[in-house]
Amino acid sequence: MSHKHIRRIGVMTSGGDCPGLNAVIRAVTKTAIYQAGIEVLGIEDGFQGLVEDRVRPLNARAVSGILTRGGTILGSNNRANPKRYHVGRDANGNPVYEDKVPTCIETLRKHSLDALIVIGGDGSMGAAAPLVEAGVNIIGVPKTIDNDLFGTEITFGFLTAVATATDALDRLHSTADSHHRVVVCEVMGRNAGWIALTAGVASGSDVILMPEIPFDIGHVSDYIKERVHKGPGFAVVVVSEGARLRGGNQMVARVDDRSADPIRLGGIGASVAQAIELATGVETRTTVLGHVQRGGTPIAADRILATHFGYHAIATLMAGKTGRMVVRNKNSFGDIALLQAAGKQRLVPTNHSLVAAARALGTNFGDGQAWHHPNDDEPSVVV
Numbered sequence: 001m002s003h004k005h006i007r008r009i010g011v012m013t014s015g016g017d018c019p020g021l022n023a024v025i026r027a028v029t030k031t032a033i034y035q036a037g038i039e040v041l042g043i044e045d046g047f048q049g050l051v052e053d054r055v056r057p058l059n060a061r062a063v064s065g066i067l068t069r070g071g072t073i074l075g076s077n078n079r080a081n082p083k084r085y086h087v088g089r090d091a092n093g094n095p096v097y098e099d100k101v102p103t104c105i106e107t108l109r110k111h112s113l114d115a116l117i118v119i120g121g122d123g124s125m126g127a128a129a130p131l132v133e134a135g136v137n138i139i140g141v142p143k144t145i146d147n148d149l150f151g152t153e154i155t156f157g158f159l160t161a162v163a164t165a166t167d168a169l170d171r172l173h174s175t176a177d178s179h180h181r182v183v184v185c186e187v188m189g190r191n192a193g194w195i196a197l198t199a200g201v202a203s204g205s206d207v208i209l210m211p212e213i214p215f216d217i218g219h220v221s222d223y224i225k226e227r228v229h230k231g232p233g234f235a236v237v238v239v240s241e242g243a244r245l246r247g248g249n250q251m252v253a254r255v256d257d258r259s260a261d262p263i264r265l266g267g268i269g270a271s272v273a274q275a276i277e278l279a280t281g282v283e284t285r286t287t288v289l290g291h292v293q294r295g296g297t298p299i300a301a302d303r304i305l306a307t308h309f310g311y312h313a314i315a316t317l318m319a320g321k322t323g324r325m326v327v328r329n330k331n332s333f334g335d336i337a338l339l340q341a342a343g344k345q346r347l348v349p350t351n352h353s354l355v356a357a358a359r360a361l362g363t364n365f366g367d368g369q370a371w372h373h374p375n376d377d378e379p380s381v382v383v
């Protein structure tokens with residue numbers, strides 16, 4: 001590793017927090033110091049700290065013992081966007097924004113930061129884009145429980161969120177069984193159904209509702225009636241916060257106009273539960289997992305992935321590259337242009353093999369489509 005012009009770098013965690021952020025901070029800091037003699041400064045609360053000039057030195061001691069800790073020792077922020085920075089409200093209560101890209105560049109200059117490691121999701125990569133365009137050396141590290149970042153097959157934090165959601169669904173399974181009820185569990189994921197699909201499959205949930213497959217409540221209720229009255233007598237439904245009725249809209253829980261990405265989804269779980277109870281007559285309860293999915297210690301797979309990504313971020317910088325985001329595809333690490341990933345989402349393809357596998361096992365996606373084994377109702381085709 002060598003890249004002589006990089007003497008000092010900054011690292012920040014930006015966007016919604018997730019398990020594994022500290023593991024990346026540790027990997028970035030230790031690799032930079034041990035392998036390249038680079039000094040590392042931590043920027044507090046994402047881009048807000050860059051605008052407000054809140055930075056602190058990080059050394060091996062400062063990042064020791066944080067591998068297993070949830071959250072981020074640097075703090076994070078899922079509103080601050082340098083190009084459209086919220087500075088207050090006008091007389092009518094409307095939000096006022098300013099372009100703080102020059103202020104960010106000034107902070108970087110003031111601390112002689114030659115490069116910046118931005119650990120964030122699609123919103124943060126989008127927020128970093130104007131700085132990349134202004135010539136700042138940035139390497140992005142893909143973070144989010146939603147697993148929806150374009151250009152990488154996985155983001156760290158996702159697998160821990162899936163483990164947490166699966167554990168919750170397992171617990172809901174036994175209580176639904178005892179009371180002969182339907183339990184609806186709303187999980188996070190924004191516009192992507194990765195958490196709902198994977199936790200739904202891992203827990204053997206009966207119905208999986210996700211944004212990519214708009215559902216019809218009639219199909220869901222018919223399936224549940226059959227299962228409750230003729231089958232095991234209970235049902236578990238996992239619904240992604242971004243799921244929507246066919247021809248309907250996503251449910252919005254709140255709008256935060258201080259944020260460049262103001263929509264916060266939520267509420268679909270309760271609405272689905274009410275509709276199921278009405279249509280089936282079966283007692284139905286709702287659980288919203290919420291931020292539980294973002295907290296806590298990362299599972300081993302996320303610690304490993306985060307460490308790998310952190311190391312690769314510094315290796316990429318030392319290879320003389322800039323404006324890149326480290327990625328993993330087909331189990332190999334690499335990097336893509338950060339501007340290519342900025343602001344884009346990677347949704348679940350509706351023909352994803354895990355969707356097919358779940359359908360094959362009889363899981364209902366609320367779209368009226370069932371998977372049929374070719375031998376069930378049509379002759380096998382031999383090619």
Ligand code: F6P
Binds near residue numbers: 145189294
């Ligand atoms: O992107 C991560 C995420 O947890 C989403 O799954 C969720 O929609 C959103 O952030 C919640 O944001 P907030 O923390 O602002 O409520």
